[in-house]
Amino acid sequence: MTVTKAAKSAPAADRIRRAALTLFAAKGFHGTGIRDLAEAAGLSSASLYHYMGTKEDLLLRIMRECMARLLTAGHRVVTGDPDPRSRLAGLVQVHVLSHALHPLETAVVDHELRALSPAARASVVAQRDEYEDLWRAAIEEGCASEVFRSSAPAVTRLALLEMCGGVARWYSPRGRLALTELAVHYTEIAFGALRAEPSTVDTEAARLRTGLVSEVWGGAVRR
């Protein structure tokens, strides 16, 4: 991999981050050497170490940033909303849009947790648990108030998270399906899975979520 002129003029930390995301996603953390990273970022191995510390430090930073973004967006869509349906809709949309627009970051979080040392892994798992608790609360409250129905809400939560995260593997923003349609369709599927009325999916809210996700992810690498 070589860097483009535009990429080369970016700050070193950004170039390293972009190189790490691309290489970790394509070859895996264990398959990526320090020399590959340095070459892709247009730096020497020593400068690379100066900017990023160890390869694990870099992986951990990428993962914690990605989880922090999902958490920020997740809290934004649920805070102050008493209706479990619109909270779940918001969470589905945040998860789908984040994975559709940032497949490299999310793929690294989804696949490389095993590569971290136990202490580092625990810090990412704590973020993931906090995030999944937002989903758990929406689904459980919805079942309690009978706007949702599920014989195994915990399994449904895991199934929906995997389903929504899976868009990172197939969605292309250059394809025919617009982002808002994608977000709406996944919300309909999630509502169907929980036996809620599809008519309660708010299309305008889904459109606004693409703005929220762009804002929260800010300057992060997009595919």
Added chain:
Amino acid sequence: MTVTKAAKSAPAADRIRRAALTLFAAKGFHGTGIRDLAEAAGLSSASLYHYMGTKEDLLLRIMRECMARLLTAGHRVVTGDPDPRSRLAGLVQVHVLSHALHPLETAVVDHELRALSPAARASVVAQRDEYEDLWRAAIEEGCASEVFRSSAPAVTRLALLEMCGGVARWYSPRGRLALTELAVHYTEIAFGALRAEPSTVDTEAARLRTGLVSEVWGGAVRR
């Protein structure tokens, strides 16, 4: 990784296959060296090459075998059945059970396609397309006959495949949820996603599918 005594007495080809699955799943194809493979299989690098050819040959064989098993089981559950609901139920159950019981094989297929050369990749993609066509037919026919409802059947198909495959990442046969319950619950979710009646899920058929999946996977490595 070291081999156990029992594993060491297994034929060399089986030991190599098991070592490759474990290492590819844990460290990725690019992160696994020939020397790691030889050591894990209890062989010299030269013997390893004698048995398996290149590392890519080994990866391709694992992927083609896994896809062939999914195809065999998929054809078995749909052939001769005119009802798109019971066909989709069978496909969901085969996919969920295969991923729950064989997370290493399925993880390698799901994540390492990019590691193959174009010709090798095309041969696995052709198998995957044939498999996904079974899903496509069941969903489209169900929508046409109005036992299913979806505003975007192709997106629903991809969403359900990702959802069902995702069990490889979280399911443990040592957990509280029995395999048949898992298969039934995923079928209910899939039916909900397609707005079909959950009462049409046949629990006894799901139980029989665990037998089918065990038979089709035969002596393959289980977790």
